[in-house]
Amino acid sequence: MGSKELKYIGKRIPRVDVDKVLGDAEYAYDFELPGMLWVKLVGAPHPHAKIIKIDYSDALKVPGVVRVFTGEDFPFKVGIYAADRDVLAREKTLYYGHPVAAVVAESLEAAEEAASKIVVEYEPLPYVLTIEDALKDNAPLVHENLAEYKHAPFIYPKPGTNIAHHTKLRKGNIEDGFAKADIVVENSYKEPMISHYYLEPWTGIARVKKDGTIEVWSSHQSPFAVRNLLALSLGVPITKLVVHHLRTGGGFGGKAGLLLEHIPVLISMKLGGRPVKLRLTARENFFFMAQRAGYLIKMKTGVTANGKLVAHYGEYYLDAGAYADYTVNIARAVGLTAFGPYEIPNIHVDSYAVYTNKVPTTAFRGFGMQELFFAVESQMDELAHKLGMDPVEFRLKNVFVPGKSRTAINELLRKDAGAPAQAIKEAAKLIEWNTPSEKPREPWKIRAKGFAAFWKGPFQPPNATSSAIVKLNEDGGVDLLIGTGEMGQGTTTGLVQIVAEELGIPPEKIRVAPIRSTDMVPYTWQTVGSRGLFTDGQALVNALNDLKRKIRAVASKIFNVEEYEIEIGDGKACVKGEPEKCVELKDLALGYMQPTGITIGGPLIGAGAHVPERNVLTHPETGQILEEGHLAPFYTFGAGAVEIEINLLTGDIRVLKVVSVFDTPALNPGLAEGQVIGGAVMGINIALREKLLFDVKGEYKGLFPEGMLLNPCLSNYIVSRAADVPKDFKIKFLGVGQSDAPYGAKGIGELAMLAWPAAIANAVYNALKIRITELPLSPDKIIDEIKKKRPELLEEAEKFLELNL
Amino acid sequence: MVRITLTVNGEKKEVDVSISESLLHVLRDKLHLRSVKANCYRGECGICTVIMNNRLVKSCQVLAVEADGAEIITVEGLTRDGKIAPIQRAFIEKFGFQCGFCTPAFVLAGHWIVNNMPKASEDEIREIISGIVCRCTGYKQIVDAIKYAIMLAHGESG
Known part of the structure; x- marks a missing residue:
């Protein structure tokens, strides 16, 4: 690594997955096997109901139908951190769309037709759709038998309530902290449930071979997580399970864990091993697939008159829906993170995942941090305004100092943890923070800037390890074997660059198989949390070092020198300082034959692993680390800023x-x-814009079924289009690396998303002097708030409208 | 069942279709052109876009019978004799794709723009591709790729 000039690292090397542009990339959505059966799920039309009777006799009469399964066929529960999920609903359904039956047929069309002929009789039960209702004393319980569920040791459900998990964080003394505070800001922040809307609807295919081998092809982020969770859920041995990772059409956290893979697997097991495919439609994906939790974040933060943060109190609630999936661990992540990249000596936070009668929820890019920082960074601006201090200056006064600061869980940030202050300063410089926005030509529009900082590391267990294998081929090329999932983020290309740089061979000579199977590639824990490049990259560097050791061993024998005298580069191994004494890697790859025929070395393979350095657990009662160490193997720090324009007449915000x-x-x-x-x-x-709409106030009673998700399509669930997104991006990487990271690089995939809700809300405040604490910042909300708090702005703007008419 | 004739990527195909069947279904499930992706089946996401008689269409919104006699281009038809089209080279060089599931639709839209609107402004390009959803890229590198492909195909003057 050292100071020599880099040829491939830091360069715009094209992606390796060009099959996507050439039209022959293979996704689970497209994948088929001969003799494959199709599954169609039938969902419940109530938010909470007792199943009285399921009549599928007419469904069985549809030509091509093979079987109909119901909950009673699979009498056990599955789940990631808590086994709270029925395979198909048993006894009662917990949310609108909850699958109650699975039809299996020779064709998709037959399965669809038969599914429409299943008649289910329900007895509706009282239900809860909001965090507030779910927490009431006599609230209907989503899971009455919570006490009986198996769960991970760091998950704390509260039987007899709707609380799926509770994390506590206690640092310093909160009373003393607030006693020292001169200014206190208290607010509640809310974000609705939202959808990942990845473009490949979830799909899973399974078959069971005669020897008992279970094969799964599915749309997922982490093949080894699917394998592990399937084995745990179904009680099948790991060595009999093969999970194939194909191209994945977007994940954003929504394909992180075990999704519905167990359904085709279980059905195949019951049908003599026949291949079975469950492919959701985009609409079904809203009802059957886990979405992102909603948030209610209450916080109270105290600061001294000279601008030092001294106390923070928080109650964080995540609307987990009917099954908590990753959301219990996200509640843990936001609880233990507690606040932004700022040191606070006294913190008291309780974080909860709360069951409601809505679609289940799971991870979403950022693992709760975008939602937490919407609150935290809005709070930071509010505190700065109250102090009469510039928000950027206020952040710089409190921001973590690597090597000195301790986080909420009491980790001492390593000296090379990053450059939080520098990132804040650079973002302020690039947005020209101290220069006010130009006045727009239209007088009914107003412009302003907004700022937010962020930090995040992968929220993973201390034993989240990775491994890599590199095989040298006889043309001097390399096969890179890696378990990393590729859902578009590009990690595999980054890993190829590392191989290219370390061996001095062009990226075209390095292959990563487009389909990676758990019985062919080495283990990595999961492809989540922006960890892939860092952790799998370190495993790869170690594998390359292993390969280089083996290359040196052979080359040193050829030239009769010591191993340390061999240097590797440009696809060759040479004796240092003697450029004529070189052997090409291709000639070593399979074994080097000496002039007399005696062959040394052999097929050269390098293997390497990565184990997080001193990652530790936290105390269940205080959230403090159990011994000196870290929760995450790295933290990435950054800051974002926006300039926005608000149309006072329409409430529309343009970035x-x-x-x-x-x-x-x-x-x-x-x-x-x-x-x-x-x-x-x-x-x-x-x-x-984004919000999953539920009729929580009963406004649409009689128009739509109760508890139904009202916007399960792109006409009503608005994602961005090319014509309505910002065009002006200023992006900067400061180049401050962590010493044990591959070429210093830490993850950014999730970090890229964390600043924006807060930065925009802060810009709205700077434009209108109105603090909005609930997302989305939709036009109707902006107009409502202006009407309520700054009616004079609207009156002023409307004058121009009259003039124009 | 009705028999229709399509010219797909230069090859004549005869297919029996039902009157309610979509062009998308014919392309994906009968002709096995799996570069044509599907998501919403209701004209919202645009990722099933193909070129039909030199127009961009969402193939889920075209009845197969309407396409009788039509000339269809999908991404499979862009690579000729092992040579990739300028739009494909541009998407690769400009990082115009991530997960890839919407990519064939954007590649075809870009190909159409390169051939039919080589003087398109950035705003026009954005308007044209706004019928297709990408959830990964934020669109900038897609727009950059299309602009670059225009340059590759027509030179600097465009």
């Missing part, structure tokens, strides 16, 4: 400029910018 700064170096600016821009557009859209 004109986006500034996004990260402390880490970028291994491939083309890929990194793609993550940053894509993340910003997603985060901005979440800030402005």
Whole structure:
């Protein structure tokens, strides 16, 4: 690594998955096997109901139908951190759309027709759709038998309530902290449930071979997580399970864990091993697939008159829906993170995942941090305004100092943890923070800037390990075997660049198989939390070092020198300082034959692993680390800023400029910018538009079934389009690396999304002097707030409208 | 069942279709052109876009019988004699794709723009591709790729 000039790292090396552009990329959605059966699920039309009777006699009469399964066929529960999920609903259904039956047929059409002929009799039960209702004393319980569910040791459900998990964080002394505070800001922040809307609807195919081998092809992020969770859920041995990772059409956290893979697997097991495919439609994906939790974040933060944060109290509630999936662990992540990249000596936070009678929820890009930082960074601006201090200056006064600061869980940030202050300063510079926005030509529009900082590391267990294998081929090329999932983020290309750089061979000579199977590639825990490049990259560097050791061993024998005298580069192994004494890697790959025929070495393979360095657990009662160490193997720090324009007549917000700064170096600016821009557009859209609509107030009673998701399609669930996204992006990577990261690089995929809701809400405040604490910042909400709090602005703007008429 | 004739990527195909069947269904499930992706089946996401008689269409919104006699281009038809089209080279060089599930639709839209609107402004490009959803890229690198492909195909003057 050292100081020599880099040839492939830091360069715009094209992506390796070009099959996507050439039209022959293979996704689970497209995947088929001969003799394959199709599954169609039937969902419940009530938010909460007792199943009285399921009559599928007419369904069985449809030509091509093979079987109909109901909950009683699978009398056990599955789940990631808590086994709270029925395979198909048993006894009662817990949310609108809850699958009660699965039809299996020779064709998709037959399965669809038969599904429409299943008649289910229900007895509706009282239900809860909001966090507030779910927490009431006599609230209907989503899970009466919570006490009996198996769960991970770090998950704390409260039987007899709707609380799926409770995390506590206690640092310092909260009373003393607030006693020292001169200014206290208290607010409640809310975000609705939203959808990932990845473009490949979830799909899973399974078959069971005669020897008992279970094969799964599914749309997922992490093949080894699917394998592990399937084995745990179904009690089948790992060695009999093969999970194939194909191209994955978007994940954003929504394909992180076990999804519905167990359904085709169980059905195949019951049908003599025949291949079975369950492919959701885009609409079904809203009802059957886990979405992102809604948030209610209550916080109270105290600061001294000279601008030092001294106390923070929080109650964080996540609307988990009917099954908590990853959401219990996200509640843990936001609870233990507690606040932004700022040191606070006294913290008291309780974080809860709460069951409601809505669609289940799971991870979403950022693992709760976008939602937490919407609150935290809005709070930071509010505190700065109350102090009469510039928000950027206030942040710099409190921001973590690597090597000195301790986080909420009491980790001492490592000296090379990053450059949080520098990122804040750079973002302020790039948005020209101290220069006020120009006045727009139309007097009914108003412009302003907004700022937010962020930090995040992968929220993973201390034993989340990875491994990599590199095989040298006889043409001097390399097969890279890696378990990393590729759902578009580009990690595999970054890993190829590392191989290219370390061996001095062009990326075209390095292959990563487009389909990676768990029985062929080495283990990595999961492809989540922006961890892939860092953790799998370190495993790869170790594998390459292993390969190089083996190359040196052979080359040193050829030239009769010591191993340390051999250097490797440009696809060759040479004796240092003697450029004529070289052997090409291709001639070593399979074994080097000496002039007399004696062959040394052999097929050269390097293997390497990565184990997080001193990652530790936290105390269940205080959330403090159990011994000196870290929760995450790295943290990425950054800051974002926007300039927005608000139309006072329509309430419409346009984001004109986006500034996004990260402390880490970028291994491939083309890929990194793609993550940053894509993340910003997603985060901005979440800030402005996205919301899963449920009739929580009973406004549509009689018009729609109760408890139904009202906007399960792109006409009503608004995602961004090319014509309505910002065009002006200023992106900067500061190049401050972590010493044990591959070429210093830390993850950014999730980080790219974290700043925007807060930055935009802060810009709205700077424009209107109105603090909005609930997303989305939709036009109707902006108009409502102006009417309520600044009616004079609207009157002023409407004058121009009259003039124009 | 009705027999229709399509010219798909230069090859004549005869297919028996039902009167309610979509062009998308014919392309994906009868002709096995799996570059044509599907998501919403209701004209909202646009990822099933193909070129039909030199127009961009959402193939889920076209009845197969309407397409009788039509000339269809899908991404499979862009690579000729092992040579990729300028739009494909541009998407690769400009990082115009991530998960890839919407990519064939954007590649075809870009191909159409390169051939039919080589003087398109950035706003016009954005307007044209706004019928197709991408959830990964934020669109900038897609627009950059299309602009670059125009340059590759027509030179600087465009």
